[in-house]
Amino acid sequence: MKKFFGGMFIENEILRKEGIYHPIKLEYYKIENNNSQKNGELKYGLEVVKTEYYTNDVKIEKNQLEGLTNDENAIKKILNILKENKVTPIAMQDVIKEILTKRLQIAKN
Numbered sequence: 339m340k341k342f343f344g345g346m347f348i349e350n351e352i353l354r355k356e357g358i359y360h361p362i363k364l365e366y367y368k369i370e371n372n373n374s375q376k377n378g379e380l381k382y383g384l385e386v387v388k389t390e391y392y393t394n395d396v397k398i399e400k401n402q403l404e405g406l407t408n409d410e411n412a413i414k415k416i417l418n419i420l421k422e423n424k425v426t427p428i429a430m431q432d433v434i435k436e437i438l439t440k441r442l443q444i445a446k447n
Contacts, residue, residue, distance in 0.1 A: 340367045340385060343417045348424060361391040366421050368413055369404055380405035382413040386420060386427045401427035403434065 345365035353362060369383040383404035390397045407413055416437055419425075425433050 339370050339372065341370070342366075343368050343384075343414075344421045346421070346424070360393070363389045363391070364421075364424060364426065365389070366417050368410075368417060369402065370410075371404060381408050382406060382410055384413060384417055384420070384430075386425060386430045388426050399427045401430045403431065406434070 343366040345363060348362045348364065350361075353359070365387040367385040367387070369385060371379070371381055371383070383402065383406050385400060385402040388399045390399075406416070416434060419437060420430065420433065423433070
């Protein structure tokens with residue numbers, strides 16, 4: 339099951355600095371897999387959706403990772419980081435990898 343976590347339009351001044359002159363919306367979703375708990379698999383994942391609104395077209399880009407954790411609070415923290423930093427679908431996996439690497443380093447210390 340996919341639940342909306344949050345979203346926003348990227349500010350026009352940020353887009354214009356990058357040479358982009360059309361609106362872009364980012365949306366973040368929490369994914370919960372109810373069936374996977376029976377097998378001991380990870381239960382929570384996430385999805386990032388980027389929608390670009392051109393004059394005569396709409397382009398949608400998505401990236402999804404299922405089964406990241408059994409901890410709902412952990413997935414919410416990751417989604418908050420993605421949302422606060424306006425992470426796009428293409429950058430999502432690299433950012434999550436960095437977040438999880440830092441969490442492991444903290445846990446070792």
